[in-house]
Amino acid sequence: MVADASLLAKLSGQKRVKSFLTRAVEGGRAAHAYLFVGAPGSGKLEAAWALAQALLCEDGGCGACDNCMRAARRTHPDVHYYTPESATGYLISQTRELLEDVALAPIRAKHKVYIIDRAEQMRANTANALLKTIEEPPKTVTFILLGTSTDTILPTIVSRCQCVPFRTLPLDESAQTVARATGVDLARCRMAVAVTGGPNAAIGFLKSAERQEARRQMLRAIDMLKRSDEADILLSVRDLLGVIKAPLAELKDAQKAMLDRDSDYLSRGALKQLEDRNKRELTARERSGIMEALACVRSLLRDVLLLVQDDAASIVNEDARDIACRLAEHATCTGIVRAIEAVGDAEHRIARNITPQLTCEVMLFDIRKALLCP
Numbered sequence: 001m002v003a004d005a006s007l008l009a010k011l012s013g014q015k016r017v018k019s020f021l022t023r024a025v026e027g028g029r030a031a032h033a034y035l036f037v038g039a040p041g042s043g044k045l046e047a048a049w050a051l052a053q054a055l056l057c058e059d060g061g062c063g064a065c066d067n068c069m070r071a072a073r074r075t076h077p078d079v080h081y082y083t084p085e086s087a088t089g090y091l092i093s094q095t096r097e098l099l100e101d102v103a104l105a106p107i108r109a110k111h112k113v114y115i116i117d118r119a120e121q122m123r124a125n126t127a128n129a130l131l132k133t134i135e136e137p138p139k140t141v142t143f144i145l146l147g148t149s150t151d152t153i154l155p156t157i158v159s160r161c162q163c164v165p166f167r168t169l170p171l172d173e174s175a176q177t178v179a180r181a182t183g184v185d186l187a188r189c190r191m192a193v194a195v196t197g198g199p200n201a202a203i204g205f206l207k208s209a210e211r212q213e214a215r216r217q218m219l220r221a222i223d224m225l226k227r228s229d230e231a232d233i234l235l236s237v238r239d240l241l242g243v244i245k246a247p248l249a250e251l252k253d254a255q256k257a258m259l260d261r262d263s264d265y266l267s268r269g270a271l272k273q274l275e276d277r278n279k280r281e282l283t284a285r286e287r288s289g290i291m292e293a294l295a296c297v298r299s300l301l302r303d304v305l306l307l308v309q310d311d312a313a314s315i316v317n318e319d320a321r322d323i324a325c326r327l328a329e330h331a332t333c334t335g336i337v338r339a340i341e342a343v344g345d346a347e348h349r350i351a352r353n354i355t356p357q358l359t360c361e362v363m364l365f366d367i368r369k370a371l372l373c374p
């Protein structure tokens with residue numbers, strides 16, 4: 001029985017998903033592969049962990065046993081979480097590692113769960129190797145794939161999974177969830193949800209002084225554009241990247257300590273593999289910090305667009321209303337739309353591994369041009 005203390009029972013915001021999954025678990029009719037589809041921030045990952053907990057617990061999710069506790073802390077060794085390790089998608093080595101692992105017996109529970117995030121980033125070469133396993137996994141294995149839309153996921157994958165649609169949560173509903181969890185005022189929660197895309201990411205953002213500082217730096221750089229020459233722009237980008245990279249030093253140290261500890265008994269090949277993975281993790285973290293800073297710019301520019309049409313408009317970045325108003329004073333709608341396009345271009349460049357410094361400089365020059373010379 002799915003108990004009240006389980007993650008599944010506590011799932012909020014997705015009533016239909018919750019009752020669908022609860023019925024499947026209680027009826028012993030869980031599928032071997034699920035595809036959770038919905039917008040970022042609709043709670044797919046939380047639901048995946050909730051389902052994993054219910055499948056791993058011998059009582060279907062009591063919320064209290066060792067399996068349930070470990071799943072609730074997201075540290076259960078029989079739940080494997082995968083996310084693309086390169087900017088362009090899943091690596092073949094990741095698929096290979098997953099397939100090798102599927103063949104092994106569970107460690108603590110009687111069941112294993114594989115959560116595969118951003119399933120749209122599985123391209124044909126990596127997905128093909130997985131198809132047969134997803135179609136007929138060992139009886140003790142369940143796959144949960146997460147994606148934003150079935151249109152962007154390979155049809156051969158979609159057809160092998162039970163699809164579960166998630167509804168898009170309205171901004172205010174998400175902001176209220178964040179406010180309840182953090183005690184932060186509603187206006188700031190709305191901003192955090194708008195920037196990060198969902199309630200859980202927003203909670204993480206509001207708890208991180210560094211990420212909020214990166215936003216401040218980014219907004220300041222935009223605010224100063226009118227008075228900035230090229231040297232100012234280069235400097236402000238350098239400062240911004242410094243803030244984004246600062247927390248990575250800690251991760252780097254932790255990685256190095258782990259390598260030193262393992263270097264005695266790992267083969268040279270295994271060490272090299274570990275080093276490569278560490279490097280990819282650092283790059284991925286830096287990239288997501290920059291993407292977040294870009295999301296802050298986009299969100300601010302949307303507010304500017306609203307203010308150009310109505311200077312009393314309700315906006316998302318209430319704490320930066322003065323900046324948004326200053327920008328709105330000189331800008332035209334066409335100019336702001338062009339500036340928003342410049343943010344989109346920057347996102348594409350980052351996704352294609354173009355250096356962050358250059359990408360952000362180009363974006364700021366483009367935004368300055370779009371806002372000041374309409």
Ligand SMILES: [Zn+2]
Binds near residue numbers: 057061065066
């Ligand atoms: Zn349990």
